Amino acid sequence: MLRGKTVVLGVTGSIAAYKIANLTSMLVKLHCDVHVLMTKNATNFIHPITFETLTNHKCLVDTFDRNFNYNIEHVSLAKKADFVLVAPASANIIGKMANGIADDMLSTTLLACKCPIAVAPAMNTVMFENRIVQDNMRRLREYGITIIEPDCGMLACRDVGAGKLPKEEVLLAYILKEIACKKDFQGKKVLITAGPTREALDPVRFITNHSTGKMGYALAKAAMLRGADVTLVSGPTSVAKPDFVHIVDVESAEDMYQAVMSEMDSQDIFILSAAVADYRPGTVSEQKIKKSEASMTIACEKTKDILKTLGEKKKEGQILCGFAMETENLLENAVAKLKKKNADMICANSLRMEGAGFGVDSNVLTLVTRAETQQLEKMSKEACAHKILDKIISL
DSSP, X not given: OXXXXXXXXXXXXXXXXXXXXXXXXXXXXXXXXXXXXXXXXXXXTSOHHHHHHHXXXXXXXXXXXXXXXXXXXXXXXXXXXXXXXXXXXXXXXXXXXXXXXXXXXXXXXXXXXXXXXXXXXXXXXXXXXXXXXXXXXHHHHHTTOEEOOOEEXXXXXXXXXXXXXXXXXXXXXHHHHHHSSOXXXXXXXXXXXXXXXXXXXXXXXXXXXXXXXXXXXXXXXXXXXXXXXXXXXXXXXXXXXXXXXXXEEOOSHHHHHHHHHTXXXXXXXXXXXXXXXXXXEEEEEEEEEETTEEEEEEXXXXXXXXXXXXXXXXOTTOEEEEEEEESSOHHHHHXXXXXXXXXXXXXXXXXXXXXXXXXXXXXXXXXXXXSOEEEOOSXXXXXXXXXXXXXXXXX
């Protein structure tokens, strides 16, 4: 995912420095070229050899270290970097950055960087809340530097409060958001529906389907990585929430309908991947008892058709993409749905095909537009998501 990308990690004096070894490993596994700069205080918490072993690059500490190939190293790294993350960031380095001080390799390199920079503060709560530190962070924000808010909890000093370095997965998410993908959806507002809906029979039971929400969540993450402002309207699911996405949790088909319709005028693209329960219970019309087994015949009524309503009301320039899951006549039904619902694209998959459908990590899709039909090979749902977005951006 990060092949060809260069990330510079700046490590300062904090017990949380050990977390950056794991972050470095995670980046290397994504084929990222990682360089680590350390302050002298940081070397008291973790040895530079750790990072050198992980990155296959010399870990730079001393601005005037002569034990490397000749070039102006801080300028060279600054030009090479696609992203710089200072983590853990002490109050000292935050103060230096806010005031343009360059007295070691890290602070000098930071002043020479033109790429995006993020800072993850990690310090005692009292220090973090100090007005001077807060003012320095405000100034960094004004300079366009991202501040990753620290977690709250018990710190190394046993104080409890804000100041914990976030988990490595959170730090990685910030890096991926910035450089993992081209930003061809920058400025676009995308609404995605995902997961199942539930229609209550009574306080205990409900009607639903087998949808896990994996496809919709993959689409939300992919759109976010490509620069979109994403709203994810999600039915009940156990899939991990994607970072940097606005989540609207819903339960029933009516809830989902209302959530989508409330965004009708503000979105540029709608991708409806949710497997909505098509019918909701009406009144219990009959109850039969036979051979000690209870059965109910329930009067049902059709739920509101979100895709059809959007197709009728969409404005010029809005793009509408729906999904069709079929057991037979895949293409015929997808083409008919495209026309009937006034959609711009239908993503069709057959529940009979191996590796497609509910609950699996792969999918086999056919992308149907008014101009053409594109059959995709079996691939991960993450890869499918990008193929769908590629097609949408071309419409």
